[in-house]
Amino acid sequence: MSDTDTAPDETESTDDDTAAETETETDATTDGPRVRRYANYAVLLVLGLLAFVAVIQLYLSVSNAIRTWIxxxxxxxxxxxxxxxxxxxxxxxxxxxxxxxxG
Structure with a gap:
């Protein structure tokens, strides 16, 4: 084999490596917004549950205060x-x- 036979093989493997790196970068770029969206959903869920418990307790406390003072x-x-x-x-x-x- 001559040096010219090995040169295209090296170029092909470099092209394959570049394509694999580009795919990995593309996956990483699309994962960011998806993770952010799921984090926002999780925040919404936790805040909703927290608000639900707090509203029930506050409602009962204010109702008791209204019964006492009004x-x-x-x-x-x-x-x-x-x-x-x-x-x-x-x-x-x-x-x-x-x-x-x-939005």
Whole structure:
């Protein structure tokens, strides 16, 4: 075999190595946004569960405080106002996280 026979073989293996490196770089580039999206979903899930538990405890505490401090004829009005505030706060938080995921 001559030197010219080995030269194309080296070039072919170099081309194969370059193609493999390009594939690896492409996979790494597409993994970043996917991992970020899954992390955002995980954050949304954890925040949702945390908010659920906190809202239940807060609701029970505020209901108890309303029963203690507010006259019976105004209790339903205060309960409704409190429920509205909780709903609006949850809506703002969820919409912010969904905008991060899809927008």
């Amino acid at each position: 006259n019976p004829e105004y209790r339903s009005l205060f309960q409704a106002a409190f429920n509205l505030v909780v709903l609006l706060a949850a809506g703002v938080g969820i919409s912010y996280q969904l905008r991060r995921l899809y």
